[in-house]
Amino acid sequence: MHIDYQSLRFEYRRSPDQSAAQLAHHPVVVVGAGPVGLATAIDLAQSGLRVLLLDDDRCLSNGSRAICFAKRTLEIFDRLGCGDRMVEKGVTWNLGRVFHRDDPVYSFNLLPEGGHRRPAFINLQQYYVEGFLLDRAGALPEIEIRWNNKVAALGPREDGVELTVETPEGEYRILAEYVVAADGARSPIRKAMGLESKGRSFRDRFLIADVRMKADFPAERWFWFDPPFHPNQSVLLHSQPDNIWRIDFQLGWDADPEEERKPERVIPRVRALLGKDAAFELEWVSVYTFSCLRMARFRHGRVIFAGDAAHGVSPFGARGANSGIQDAENIAWKLALVLRGEAPETLLDSYDSERVAAADENILNSTRSTDFITPKNESSRAFRDAVLDLAKDCAFARRLVNSGRLSLPSTYCGSPLNTLDADRFEGLMVPGAPALDAPLRDGDWLLRRLGGGFTLLHFGAASPVMPESETALRVVNITPEDDAEGLAATRYDARPGTTYLIRPDQHVCARWRRFDPEAVRAALRRATGRG
Template sequence: MHVDYQSLRFEYRRSPDQSSATPSHHPVVVVGAGPVGLATAIDLAGAGLRVLLLDDDRCLSNGSRAICFAKRTLEIFDRLGCGDRMVEKGVTWNVGRVFHGESPVYSFDLLPDGGHRRPAFVNLQQYYVEGFLLDRARSMPEIEIRWGNKVLSLLPREDGVELVVETPEGEYRVLADYVVAADGARSPIRRAMGLESRGRSFRDRFLIADVRMKADFPPERWFWFAPPFHPGGSVLLHSQPDGVWRIDFQLGWDADPEKEREPERVIPRVRALLGPEAEFELEWVSVYTFSCLRMERFRHGRVFFAGDAAHGVSPFGARGANSGVQDAENIAWKLALVLRGEAPDALLDSYDAERVPAADENILNSTRSTDFITPKSEASLAFRDAVLDLARDCVFARRMVNSGRLSLPSTYGHSPLNTPDADEFEGAMVPGAPALDAPLADGWLLSRLGGGFTLLHFGEAPPDLPETVPPVRAVNIARADDVEGLAAHRYDARPGTAYLIRPDQHVCARWRRLDQVKLRAALDRATGRAMGTP
């Protein structure tokens, strides 16, 4: 059944909290029902916690906005119970192409090896992503969503955070043990707390045009530097579901953002790309500028900032929404353990220790991409064009071309939750790395891991595990399970190899031979019980 998620309007409904003389208690309040807030709420509810989700609007996002969702984000959506819908509706792609002028420079494959359940990327309009997440959230009785509820202020208390909430019927108050602010780039929560994001703004403007048309372009990412149909600028083309194509045109800083939105300005640009006989219609148009910035810290007492509320990047590389969903999964499992009494509050400090460096990594890549795409001097333009010319024939030059270093998951290599290796290993599955998927005889490895602490063991018999808090579940991979040998290859495994995997499916320890004493010590470290100052 097709649902027009853009036309949905949600009713404001009076809650019992509004009639209470004292603030009602909620374990977690999430502010903002975008992709990051919804993912946070679903993850917390899946861990058995009650969640109050507040949003000051009564609809989902307007326009396609974020469209490129990376393999790691799709794997998170799988764990949240809605990955299949995202992939079935979305446009799958692995290949990107770079052009200079009219000529192709080179192409690249973001997932050249097989044996992965999910593609490198799926293109899917943000309103579909929010809609599918919302459907999942509505199916979970632990989540209460209140539309038309705007948080005006927060008051720290010894026993939690008191929120003042505005509704069409007046104000009321709630008390939360913890608050997750996923309320967007302009974050009213950040402003109410007197906090700010700092960074660099870029003096350029880009036009986004979502165009509905029939086209024979393949489902790939095409990026043009200085094409003849848009002299002096760059253009990016992406396919979306429902016959909609995203086209980004670089306009320059002097462009008038109001005039450039007008159809008589947009249509000639699109027609220059598609040809004079092309039939198309504009579905959504926006002009944007952007900044690369972040808050100094993402944890402020019992309040945690996630997604655009915590950090912002340019759109080149699809790092905004993808990093925000990774924020959500990082804070959710930690809050769940603390609220269930299975970990100390110190565990929550690791949210800053892991996600602030991840934001810096995204900002660095995003800034470099923007500087390459929009050179601001004759010298930098000459350098860029020389690199593009070399890249046609020279592999080394292709590494210097930067049309957007596309989103990759962060490895928390310096996390205080990691247990350093005592044994020798090869490959990417270092402590702090996100677990890689692999095909098994009965499905996929990540599906077997689930969403708790898991001991991934390679051998013919599962190991005996001690009783621990939180509990650790064993997943055993025998030779017959690893039908293509990819699991053993990706984890550099031999009989007896064991990995301790966190609830967000990141590695936190690994051994060549399981030792229960070492396992307990690694679990203490991964839950913050043995964590020093980050």
């Protein structure tokens, strides 16, 4: 059944909290029902926590907005129970092509090896992502969503955060033990707390045109530098579901945003790319300016900022929404442990340190991409064009071409939750790294086996026995027969007896060449902030 998620309107409903004699108490209040807020609420609810989700609107996002969702994000969606719907609806792609003027420069494959359940990327309009997450949230009785409920003020108390909420029927107040602010780039909560996001804005503007048409372009990422149909600027083309294509046109800083949104300005640009006889309709148009910025800290007492409320990057590289979903998975398991009394409140400080470092990495890559795409003087442009000319024949120059370094999962190498290696390992699965998937026997997959709690991943003929611990710990044993293609052992540099401790967000936090229950217990305490 097809649902037009853009046309959905949600009714305001009066809640019992509005007439309660005393302040209603909620363990967690999530503010903002975008992808990050919904993912946070679902993750918390799957841990058994009650979650109140407040949104000041009564609809999902308008227009495609974020469209590129990376393999790591899809794996998180799998754990949240809606990955299959995302992939089935989305346009799968692994390949990208770069052009300079009329000439192909080179192509690249973001997932050159097999043995992964999910592709490098799918393209899927943000309103579908929000809609599928909303459907999943609706299936979880622990989540209550209140539309047309705007947080107007908040203040700290010893036992939590007091929120003043505006509705069509007036204000009411509630008490939250913790608040997750996922209320977007303009974040009213950030403003109400007198906090800022600081960084750099770039003197350039880009036009997004979502075009409905039937075209023969492959499902790939195509990027042009200085094409003849849009000289001295850059253009990006992406396929989306429902025969919609995303086209980004660089406009320059002097462009008038209001004028450039008008169909009489947009249509000639699209025709120049597609040809004068091309049949198409404009689906959605927007003009934006690049900014790379973040808050100094993402945790302020019992208020935690996530997604665009905490950090922002330019769109090339698809680092915004993907990073926000990683924020959600990072904070959810930590809040769950703290609220259940299984970890000290100081565990939440690791959210700040891990995700601030991730934001800095994204901002660095996004800034470099923007500087390459939009050179600010003649010498920068001459360097860029020379690199593009060399890249046709020279592999070393291709590493310098930057049409947007595409989103990669964060590796928390410096996290205080990690236990340093005592044994020698090779490969990518260092403490702090996101766990890699691998095919198992009978069509199963490793990440699906790991699930969403603390997991002991053991390679060997016999499963280890773990004495009781303060924190629940699952054991997943992978035998040679399970590892049908041998890829799990290869990716984890595993021998018989190799053991990994995996966090609830499926990041490695410790590894050993042999199972040692005391070492596991110590690493588990460290990973829960009690070490």
